[in-house]
Amino acid sequence: MGTLAGSGLVYGVARNVQLRTEVLGDDSGTSSTVVCNFRVEVHDRQGRPLRLVPVEMRGYSFEGAVNEGDRIRAHGQVKRGTLRVKRLQNLTTGAEVSARTTPVVMIVVAVVLVVAWAVFLFGFVVR
Secondary structure, three states: OOOOOOEEEEEEEEEEEEEEEEEEEEOOEEEEEEEEEEEEEEEOOOOOEEEEEEEEEEEOEEEOOOOOOOEEEEEEEEEOOEEEEOEEEEOOOOEEEEEEOOOHHHHHHHHHHHHHHHHHHHHHHHO
C-alpha cells in the first residue's frame, strides 16, 4: 500500500528482522541507540507477495517486539528508500511496538544547564 516517498503506510508480514545496538562516543562519553530493521512483505488481494518494504525503528529502548513472520501495520516517513517509524502495530500479538527516544524535557534541561554554566563562567572571566 502506498509508495516509498514522503510518508507512508505499510501492512504486511515482517521478514529478516534484525536488532542491533549502535554505540557512539568519544573521550567525553558514549551513547547507544537500539535499531530494529526488517522488511515488510506486502501482498496483493490474492495473497501473492508484491514487494518488500524496508522498515527501521531507532531509539534508546523498545517497548514490544517484532518477530519473523509477524503481521504488522506501520506508518512513518520515508528517508532514502526506508520507512522510518517510531511506533507500529504488531497485528499478530495485538501489541503496539514503540521506540523510546530521549524525552524533550531532558534535552531542554541539558541545554539550560550548559547555558547557565557558560554564563557563570563568562561572569568570572569578565571581572
